[in-house]
Amino acid sequence: MSDPAGLALVACDLGVTLGARRVLDGVSLSIRTGEFVCLVGPNGGGKTTFLKVALGLLAPDAGSMQVLGGSPDRARRRIGYLPQRKAFVRDFPATAAELVLANRSGAWPLRIGGRDREQARAALSRVGGEPLLDRPLAGLSGGETQRVFLARALVIEPELLLLDEPTAGVDAKGREEFLELLAEVAARDDLTAVLVTHHLAAVQRLADRVAYLDGRLLAWGPPQEALGGLEARGAFQTGDHERPVLCEED
């Protein structure tokens, strides 16, 4: 169940320090249910760190984040997560079906029965990956791998989908196909999603709103508005973005 205010994620003055570096500082934004948000910005700008806080893998040292109406830890099993393309240990004998089912049950399947197999098939068919069902992950292309990982994320029927540069390391054709798939799935399933990306095409095709992070939140709003100033000013300026109402209540 999402927050009654219709907000899937609320960050208030969020700050994270890793080692000696302030990775996120004073970041406040709210994401509405059903909204598709793209996080953009330079490498090291805190985009992945923002996702890790949302997943409960990192604790902020300042401010707070609410996900699906509660703490990130409590929301974890309601979040679908698609990591950057993974470099697999080739020896690990994982198939697409096993990966999908592992996320559903929280354990690697020892053997796959008929019912499990149908559930894995159904999840993969949502992303056009049904032919990959019994394929070893080690033999898949970059685009195919991310398709399987998207099925893995969707199999738990997530209320929020977090995608961390899913097309990094994927060739141009694979990237184009994956973005098309993501647009199709987002529209069909009315997903609430946060996508970290470096690709303008992804922003233009998918985003309802865009956040530009470079340690601080430098721009935040609809794509035209948030990105429009970039070319005109040569860089994003500190945005006088609207602070989420829920932050004031804290």
Added chain:
Amino acid sequence: MSFDFLAEPLAQGFMRRALLAGTVLGGAGALLGVFIVQRGLAFLSDGLAHATFGGMALGLLVGASPDHALWVALPFTALVAVAIGAVRRGSGLGSDVATGVFFALAFALGVLFLGLRPAKDSLNVEALLFGSILAISPDVLLAMLIVASLTTVALALAWSRLAYATFDPELAALSGVPVAALEHLLLVLTALVVVVGVKTVGVILVSAFIVIPAATATLLARTLAGIGALAVILGVVGSALGLVLSYHLNAASGATIIVTLAAAFFAALFLRRG
């Protein structure tokens, strides 16, 4: 293979005890090895074997007999395993680096402990380094059976979650798998199997029981469950065959077992390439 080939060695009581010890260690080590090999931790089992030397030496220093020193080495090596895990997680250093530090330290402590013993107490250090499966005492055999049973039950219960954490610790943690606790479990079980294995083939060769059957099975099987089943079969049969061969060839038993396991590995490598 004639009936006498098996019956003659097994007519001897010490050979029956050795066969039980070898097959129990071969099976439990191989099952554990599935995760050790998949996680790229082969050096860890080798490092823990050297740490066992420190634990055995400490046992001897406090007055235990060579057999009873095992009961000091078990917690000592388990502590070293936990320390390796803690340093690896806390420092961000690789597992090989943390293992390298503790393996050298524990071995050095072993040398110092032995030096502190009264000069009148003689000790066969060679037996400690190379083991003697033919001279397994009932006490050590009992310890082996306990450790092997514990290892098998723990791995069977944790198999699916351990597999998920082995595939990807971050994704497993997000799915609710207790990744850190499972890593500690794996390290402690490895320490226990290594310590009892040291009495069989010694400090130098014991990690072969863990690494070689699992590596061989990884070359041949297509699923994790298949790798586990095949590794156990290879560990048990390889140990038994090596022991019987050593009897007929009048060769060192531990070394012959390891050579037999390694022969299966190279045959699998050849088959896979062919």
